[in-house]
Amino acid sequence: GQNIDQPTEMTATEGAIVQINCTYQTSGFNGLFWYQQHAGEAPTFLSYNVLDGLEEKGRFSSFLSRSKGYSYLLLKELQMKDSASYLCAVLDSNYQLIWGAGTKLIIKP
Amino acid sequence: DVKVTQSSRYLVKRTGEKVFLECVQDMDHENMFWYRQDPGLGLRLIYFSYDVKMKEKGDIPEGYSVSREKKERFSLILESASTNQTSMYLCASSPLAELNTEAFFGQGTRLTVV
Numbered sequence: 001g002q003n004i005d006q007p008t009e010m011t012a013t014e015g016a017i018v019q020i021n022c023t024y025q026t027s028g029f030n031g032l033f034w035y036q037q038h039a040g041e042a043p044t045f046l047s048y049n050v051l052d053g054l055e056e057k058g059r060f061s062s063f064l065s066r067s068k069g070y071s072y073l074l075l076k077e078l079q080m081k082d083s084a085s086y087l088c089a090v091l092d093s094n095y096q097l098i099w100g101a102g103t104k105l106i107i108k109p
Numbered sequence: 110d111v112k113v114t115q116s117s118r119y120l121v122k123r124t125g126e127k128v129f130l131e132c133v134q135d136m137d138h139e140n141m142f143w144y145r146q147d148p149g150l151g152l153r154l155i156y157f158s159y160d161v162k163m164k165e166k167g168d169i170p171e172g173y174s175v176s177r178e179k180k181e182r183f184s185l186i187l188e189s190a191s192t193n194q195t196s197m198y199l200c201a202s203s204p205l206a207e208l209n210t211e212a213f214f215g216q217g218t219r220l221t222v223v
Contacts, residue, residue: 004151008149033211035211040217041216041217042113042199042214042215042216042217043152043199043214044214045211045212045213048210048211087151087152089152096154097152097154097212098151099151099152099153100151101149101150101151102151
């Protein structure tokens with residue numbers, strides 16, 4: 001079966017750095033997405049990786065290793081507004097999105 | 110500014126009622142999706158559509174149906190609502206899948222069935 005694993009919850013301190021991991025087992029791979037979802041709101045797109053390596057976008061970076069079935073989202077200089085759930089999703093060989101359950105990130109002052 | 114609009118943010122319905130959830134997108138996207146989101150579970154795909162009048166079952170279609178009469182509108186129908194359909198429902202749209210671009214989500218409808 002297809003599976004995406006992420007930690008359920010993480011806690012970090014304002015101003016610090018946090019890494020949210022995602023491992024996947026899917027039938028084929030056409031890319032990996034990270035979305036941010038604030039409580040009660042719609043998910044919004046953060047990043048897309050299809051090749052191995054690190055993609056940097058401001059305070060957020062996303063890394064992919066296809067051979068290991070692994071990705072992480074790195075958030076730097078954490079702000080209180082970064083408190084949200086972070087969803088990992090993989091586009092499989094049929095171009096269907098397979099979603100992880102999401103990681104709830106709690107930022108403390 | 111791209112937009113996916115769901116008709117209601119909150120709904121309360123009685124068991125056995127027929128429920129319609131409407132979704133409209135203004136981006137001329139081919140693909141539209143209905144998901145439900147429950148605590149501790151990932152987004153689960155109910156139905157999707159890649160063209161007008163076309164529909165495909167997702168992972169959990171039982172108890173649901175859909176309608177896509179126009180490109181911009183995708184409706185989710187609960188034929189006879191049950192308490193286990195209490196959930197957050199998210200509509201999304203995206204261009205052709207092969208373009209590998211992101212999906213855009215509506216604000217969600219929190220449905221409570223009593």
